[in-house]
Amino acid sequence: MLQGGVVLLVSFLYIGLLFAIAYYGDKRADAGRSLISNPYIYALSLGVYCTAWTFYGSVGRAARTGIDFLPIYLGPTLMAALWWFVLRKMIRISKLNRITSIADFIASRYGKSSALAGLVTVIAVVGITPYISLQLKAISNSFEVIWHQSKIIGTAAPTIASDTAFYIALLLAAFAILFGTRHLDATEHHEGLVVAIAFESVVKLLTFLAVGIFVTYGLYDGVTDLSSRAFADPELTALFTARDAYTDWAWFTFLSMMAILFLPRQFHIAVVENVNEQHLNKAIWLFPLYLLAINLFVIPIALGGLLHFPNEAVDPDTFVLLLPMAEGQELLALLVFLGGLSAATSMVIVATIALTTMISNDLIMPVLLRWQWLELAKRDDLGGLILTIRRLSIIIILMLSYYYFRLIGNTQPLVSIGLVSFAAVAQFAPAILGGIYWKGGSRLGALVGLSLGFMVWGYTLPLPALAEANLLPASFITAGPFGITLLKPYQLFGLQGVNPISHAMLWSMMVNLGGYVIVSLLSQPRVLEHRQATLFVDVFELDSENGTAKFWRGSATIDSLRSLLSRFLDPKRVSDMFTDYAKARGFDWTKDIIADADLVDFVEKQLAGVIGAASARVMVSSVVKEESLSMEEVMDILDETSQVIAHSRELEQKSETLEAASVELRTANEQLKELDSMKDDFISTVTHELRTPLTSIRAFSEILSDNPDLEIEQRSQFSAIILKESERLTRLINQVLDLSKIESGQMEWIMSEVDLRAIISETVISTDRLFQDQNIELILDLPGQVPPVMADRDRIIQVLLNLISNAIKFCATENGQVEIWLQNYGDILQVDVIDNGTGIHPDDQEVIFEKFRQVGDTLTEKPQGTGLGLPICRHIIDHFNGKLWVESNPGSGSTFSFTLPIKNEV
Amino acid sequence: MEKQQRVRGQRLVAIFIVGCLLFNYPLLQLFSVNNIIGGIPVLYIYVFTAWLALIILMALIIERRDKK
Amino acid sequence: MAKKILVVDDEVNIVVSLEFLVKRAGYELRTANNGEQALAQVAQFEPDLILLDVMMPKISGFEVCRRIRMNSAWQHIKIIMLTAKGREVEMTKGLDLGADAYVIKPFSTKELMAEIKKHLED
Known part of the structure; x- marks a missing residue:
């Protein structure tokens, strides 16, 4: 028979041992020989997940509903597989941004929002306080059982003065104050605390295994014996199969998956107290193994x-x-x-410290700093104030939990209270998971989502629990508020047939996620939100040194930053910090006056480690004259960042583009060269064409002037030649001018109704002499009458002359023959000029219409013209919306044809 | 190294998906029979075996090639 | 005995003017309007000097010059190239092929005659 005094003594001795271990851990850390720098301590400390709920409650639940207790441990096992992505990212982000708590994490992600930090803190405190009280209840119950040998508990609550749980709560508060608020910097590791928590994990595991082995093998004859006995009892056999509540099972799994990440104590141990990212690797499989081991004997003990x-x-x-x-x-x-005590105390200690950091950094400090009349920002010793706030909040939280425990008493089993807390922290899931994977998530979205989720959670879980504890009228549950049945808290909008937890999760997650996503998509994020979103989402891609500072632009003196930091931290330490920083960056902070962006960022982060990101932001802005970045500038910076991220990919693309560009350039260059040589050829051709008549003109002019005694006959012959050659010269010059006019669009077109038949007749008459000279036969085939076309009469004559003189030039030297046809095709008139010369090679049939291009080697063959005639003709016909082309077979002459549209009478 | 890390991450995600399937309807329903094998209820054998198998697989994935 | 000059050009009017000038200076003269005629005249007329236009259809002045120089019996014939294309490549090309001088159109009649006289007296 255990004496009450012995039990009490042992419990206090046990807590004393915890003090000693924590003290030893801190001493070792101070001496530089850290105990926690190994993955096993880290994995064990994560065992803070297993509380009195696990130790006492799992057996209770297993005895009531069989295997239903397991999703709470399967969820974390599954989530551990995802830790590689999710938790590793959260740890990296938190280290880079000196995150101190889950509230800090969320606030920091959404633009260091004080409102968000406060909201998260409120949710955490409201959600977790019952959970802490659950631990106190467990301690109190276990005392009663072991002290009074009572099998039935809760009949008569002890008075506060005689309640052991009250004294335990006070002791835990002392522990938390001693080992949880030793440092001001909340990101500094509480090594002693972590060692003590790891030790407690060992104690609870070993003691639970011990009682499991005792029950299974001492009390009964092994597992087989136990289950065969149970199998004989039909009531117990029901525990061997799953209840057909797979929806609840899935929700519980999901809840515990979220809880293992977002419970403030889990976040604190897994993220804030993590000393080495590598430790996570071992924890991924060691922690689930721990969960498996501690659950192995739950069923045997229950049976x-x-x-x-x-x-x-x-x-x-x-x-x-x-x-x-x-x-x-x-x-x-x-x-x-003792095992139960260890399970309960570890949870209480870590949860309290985690909540306290949030309360001081994310709730109280931002408010105090904004109250100008307190003139807090000017006070020198803010460090002391913060520590006092933290210590007070530890006591307040524990007393609040104790009060809640007294209030609710024994109306609910352990597990249900725990699940309500799980459901509360699951509300963080959209904001955090969305925050680290989706840049679009906005502050407003997070605020709306969290608020809605929290409200629905409160309405569907704690409120009806109050009614069950007779603190609210029972009709609130049975009939709904004011008798509105649609609002019954366990059957919201008539949803029935699910467990209250699943029911609450369904509705709260729906409004939370919905609110978060929809509002995020609709709201315009602020500049700082953009920056933080990038820092969080792209944390693995960002350079840890340069990732943040470039977003800042402003000016501050080094001195003001130093004195700001000194108000929170030991001035000597601040001095050391600046010296180290200066040494690493290569400047002399005693001489330089203006701080650069890096230094401001550095100071803000140091400060964030003490008072949280949101408060640090407020403090730093008080000394920094900040020029706010415009949205465009931030977008530029973000673009730049994402460009760096996509560096290699883009480089690849760029080299491709470059290659394509160089190919294009090469082609263009060749075209230019070709154009150039074409121009050369043209100039050369034009030069030749100009020089030839000039030669005759000059020669005969000299002859005439040098020989005044020439016979009159010869004189007039020579004069005639000069005249003819001058005309030739004029023609050429006109052609060059024509072409340049047409090409530059300066040609004047005198449009009128033109009778093509008449024009052909006239032109033929004017060229009659050419035909006779060359002894070429002309065959005309014209219809009696054709409708008029709209054109410039002179230009059409020019085209006809050109085609006819070409035909004469290229005609067969013997039996030369040129035919001219005019045909009416209804909507167009077509003119064909046909010769019987050598024809044009198919390759050259388009070339001859390009300007300056004449068929044949221009160097050795005298061109038959300027190379401008046909191009000019084509330009002219094009202008009248007609077509000009050639058909030819080498050896059997060529046919040049053009069409003109008949004038539309409408 | 980078590639190795990625492969490891992908395998862990696969474990997660397999786990989600194993510990859910309908597989659970399949093993939820009123029977005892070797003195232990079938459902418990299934859940704890699958659980342990997942942990071993995770350990193999993590510890493999992690030794420097 | 008067020196013999062959004038080759496809531009009739230029041939007419050269014909007048050469005859006036007292040389014996024949004309040709293309490269084929020119080569035939060289064999038949055996001129002392040729005024040779470069740009002619079919056989160019360059080709005529090259063929003349290929024949050892015609090495003494002086060749003065006439061209309307005053580009250096062409001048070099003509001189390389064995032409003695190069005259660019339009030319001064006095200079041309002086050039002819100079080459015939060498």
Whole structure:
């Protein structure tokens, strides 16, 4: 029979041992020989997940509903597989931004928003306080059981003065104050604390295994014996199969997946207290293994308890303790009691410290700093104030939890209270997961989502719980508020047939996620939000040194930054920090006056480690004259950043583009060269064409002037030549001018109705002499009458002359023959000029219409013209919306044809 | 190294997906029979075996090639 | 005995003017309007000097010059190239092929005659 005094003494001794371990851990850390710099301590400290709920509650739940207790441990196992992505990213982000708590994390992500930090803190405190009180309840219950040998508990609550739980709460507060607020900088590791938590994980695991082995192999004859006995009892057999509540099962799995990431104590141990990212690797499989081990004997103990206390009104939550006691195993019972105590205390300590950091950094400080009349920002010793706030909040949280425990009492089993807390922290999931993977998530979206989710959670879980504890009228649950059945808190909008937790999760997640996404998509994010979103989402891509500073633009003196930091931290330490920083960056902070962006960022982060990102932002802005970046500038910077990220890909693309460009350039260059040589050829051709008549003109002019005695006949012959050659010269010059006019669009077109038949007749008459000279036969084939076309008469004559003189030039030297046809095709008139010369090679048939291009080698063959005639003709016909082309077979002459549209009478 | 890390991450995601399937309807329903094998209820054998198998796989994925 | 000059050009009017000038200076003269005629005249007329236009259809002045120089019996014939294309490549090309001088159109009649006289007296 255990004496109450002995139990009390042992519990205080145990907590004393915790103090000693924590103290030793801190001493080792100060001496530079850290105990926690190994992955096993890290994995064990994560075991803070297993609380009194696990230690006592799992058996209780297993005894009531069988395997239903397991999703709470399967969820974290599954999530551990994703830690590689999710938790690693959260750790990296938190280290780079000196995050101190989950509220800090969310606030920092959404533009260091004080409002968000406060909201998250409120949700965490409201959600977690019942959970802490659950631990106190467990401690209190276990005391009562072991002290009074009572199988039925909760009949008469002890007075506060005689309640052990109250004194335990005070002791835990002392522990948390001593080891949790030792440093001001909340990002500094509380090594002693972590070592103590790891130790507690070992204690609770070993004691639970011990009682499991005792029940299975001492009380009964192994697992087989236990289950075959249970199998004989049809009531117990029901525990062997799953209840057909797979929706609840899935929701519980999801809840615990979120809880393992977002419970403030888990965040604190896994993220804030993490000393090395590599430790996570081992924890990924060690932590699930720990969960498996601690759950191995839950079912055997539950079965053992049910078999041992048949038909007795025993709370199955106390089986773990009652079984060894009933068998007179007092030492084992004491060990089990200590195991339960360790499970409860570890949770209380870490949760309290985590909540306290949030309350001081994310709730109280931002408010105090904004109250100008306090003139807090001017006070020198802010460090002391913060520590005082933290210590006070530890006491307040524990007392609040104790009060809640007294209030709710024993109306709910352990597990249900815990799940309500899980559901509260699950509300953080959209804001955090969205925040680290989706840049579009905005502050307003997070605020709306969290608020809606929190409200629905409050309405569907804690409020009806208050009604169950008779603090609200029971009709609130049964009939709904004011009798509105649609608003019944367990059957919102008539949703029935699911567990209250699943029910609450469904609605709260729907409004939370919906609000977050929709508002994010609709709202215009602020500049700082953009920056923080990039820092969080692209944390693995960003350069840790340069990732943040470039967003800042402003001016501050080094001196003002130093004195700002000194108000929160030990001035000597600040001095050391600046010296180290200066040494690393290569400047002399005693001489330089203006701080650069890097230094301001550095100071803000140091400060964030003490008072949280949102408050640090406020403080730094008070000394920094900041020029706010415009949206465009931030977008530029972000573009630049993403460009750096996409560097290699873009480089690849660029080289391709470059290659394409160089190919284009090469082609263009060749075209230019060709154009150039064409121009050369043209000039050369024109030169030749100009020089030839000039030669005759000059020669005969000299002859005439040098020989005044020439006979009159010869004189007039020579004069005629000069005249003819001058005309030739004029023609050429006109052609060059024509072409340049047409090409530059300066040609004047005198449009009129033109009778093509008449024009052809006239032109033929004017060229009659050419035909006779060359002895070429002309065959005309014209219809009696054709409709008029709209054109410039002179230009049409020019085209006809050109084509006819070409035909004469290229005609066969013997039996030369030129035919001219005019045909009416209804909507167009077509003119064909046909010769019987050598024809044009198919390759050259388009070339001859290009200007300056004449068929044949221009160097050796005398061109038959300027190379401008046909191009000019084509330009002219094009202008009248007609077509000009050639058909030819080498050896059998060529046909040049052009069409003109008949004038539309309409 | 980078590639190795990525492969490792992908394998862990695969474990997660497999785990989600194993510990959910309908597989659970399949093993939820009123029977005992080797003295242990079938459902418990299934859940704990699958659980342990997942942990071993995770350990293999993590610890493999992690030794420097 | 008067020196013999062959004038080759496809531009009739230029031939007419050269014909007048050469005859006036007292040389014996024949004319040709293309390269083929020119080569035939060289064999038949055996001129002392040729005024040779470069740009002619079919056989160019360059080709005529090259063929004349290929024949050892015609090495003494002086060749003065006439061209309307005053580009240096062409001058070099003509001189390389064995022409003695190069005259660019339009030319001064006095200079041309002086050039002819100079080459015939060498």
